[in-house]
Amino acid sequence: MPIDIPKDKWPGSIRAITIGATSAEGGTRAKSITVGGQTTLPYLHFEAPTPNQPVIAIEIKSRKPEDWSPLLLETWGEAMNDSAQWAKKAEEAGAGLLVLALTVEDSVEDAVKAVKSVLAASGLPLIVWGPGQAEKDNELLVPIAEATKGEKLVLGICEDKNYRTIVATAMANGHLVQARTPMDVNLSKQLNILISDMGMPKDRILMDPTTGALGYGIEYGYSVMERLRLAALQGDAMTQFPMIVTPGFEAWKTKESKVGEGVPESWGDWKARAINWETLTAMALIESGADVVVLRHPESVKRVKDAIGELVIA
């Protein structure tokens, strides 16, 4: 008795978006990366192929982050003192993209220098995050955008309270933006509309629906992502952007990952647990539609990368 397997055919699809520009494309990247382009839910190959793999970005910082977990400090070691070295090591660890996160202590000069040194050290496409304070973000990101015109960086993080300056400079200098909203389908749509209304081409927006780590709200992020992806496939143009999420940041601020002592014995081995925390958070988000996951530990990167390899093969 042959069974008819029900297949969904969707009217909408996700935009394919390219990050980074090679010399032929007006930049200096060794290659560019394309994400998105899906016409069905994640990895259901019996309905449609996966046109572009999800990509792992590794987060590095312009200054050594003393408040990171000792496990991260130990694994990146000396390289954390120099963003260029760190970028090289991240590329070796298997990153497909780099995130350079700036800090409030950076002057404009420091920040531009850090971005340039990372671009010189690695051929990977680059995402640059401001320190997360509106004024400082704008102060640093504008000169960076100008100094790297044509590289097709992703600039972030745009939020509803501060997006205009970042979007304007990204538009003027041929970059992309990361649009973040706090775990809500309508807020995501709204910010995407505001950014598009400024004239930003729709193939230069990555949406960041925000997520929580395992045990710290992942169920909200997970379902918001599923709903955003369903809305996009149903044809809602303002949700048809690839999604970027930050499981590394979220997982490594939990006590489960950060701390090795004074925790219940039932949590098991610290390092293995911490890496599981980051890896499993990332995988759950990839299953729910993430196109770019930003991670921190090389071992999580390796595991997630292998899993992506297994998921994208029909």
Place this chain on the structure above:
Amino acid sequence: MALSGIQIYKLLPQTNCKECSFPTCLAFAMKLAAKQVELGACPYVSDESKKQLAESAAPPIRLVALKSNGTEVKAGNEVCLFRHEKTFYNKPGLFIRVKASDPDLAQKVATADAYKVNYVGMDFSIDGFAVLADADLGTAIKTIRTATKRPLILMGDPASLQPGLLACSGETPLLYAADASNADAMADLAKTHKAALIVKADSPDALAELTQKIQAKGVEDLVLDASATSLSAALTRNTQLRRLALKNMRALGYPIIAFPCDAKDEGIAAAQAIAKYAGFVVLSEFKPELLYPLLVLRENIYTDPQKPIQVQPGIYEINAPKPESPVLVTTNFSITYFAVANEVEGSGLPAWLVVTDAEGMSVLTAWAAGKFDAERIAKAIKGFNVADKVSKKRIILPGHVAVLSGEVEEELPGWEVRVGPREAVDLPAFMKQVLN
């Protein structure tokens, strides 16, 4: 499929005799459709109608319960593909695989059995053991039963399973597995010993064919093993099976079992199985550093998305606060609470955290909805007798509600009101730099 009131009415006697205490059969049918009465209230329903009504009321995915002495693990009864459509109901059971031949069997089982981990006030543990019959199963089960009461999955061929089943009579274990080569023998075993049975095949077609055959022999509690060997195959297969079941294909309306124990990356395979439709998950060994995140993931995925999780309003002690430690105020939305508690805990700084009843909303949402205002904050401070615990009457409000500080001062005479950062992540720095 659930029947409508009219469809049910057609199956009733239509005599309007009122014995069910409704004026007409139609009125009774409407109540039945709304699940507000039991069919038993009508003494005159024919057997044929009863059967049809029972079938229509059956859930699209059969509830399969594994039982041992007093404990039970259930899977099935799911009604949706995405948790936001309704919710996922029965958390997949996590089973640890052990070998009958293992010389340390009793001790390994006892260790895993005793495992308990606390997450947000709830205690989690494993659900049972999957025993591989690579030596006499009867002896192994006697050993296992000295160390655990949890339900069992028994893995072997019909001949090796037999002694195991005798050793756990009175229980409902799950047998692995009936395939095309041994379906009859496995079905007989399951029927004789009242066990549940895993059916294994590599396509929905083949699975449906087997389940129908086995069902015809009178075994009802079945579990599907789609024998997927990669993440992508498992995702495809489980999605297809769930969809077909929800479309009321009875032959596939059973829970699914996953074996991450055989996957390249066990943690990742188990995480996918939990998120994507498995009802039972078999792990290779007892590893707390993997079990804990999996138990938390399972809890998160199976949380009802319609209900915001709330924490109990009250005063929480973080890092053993002293009378001079600061008093932080937040809402009882669990994510807000955990964000704050986590940051402060991670910083090592002692604090009192006052969780106000904001009906489970985050700071901004609650403020906008009028559920987090000066009055409620003052009520919490007074109601939880905060003044008795501290020497310094000073509270820190979340930065997002800085506008409330004047009103809070009015409501709480004698208290100093300070405005903290907007985001929890900035609390440690604020506490270090501003408060000291």
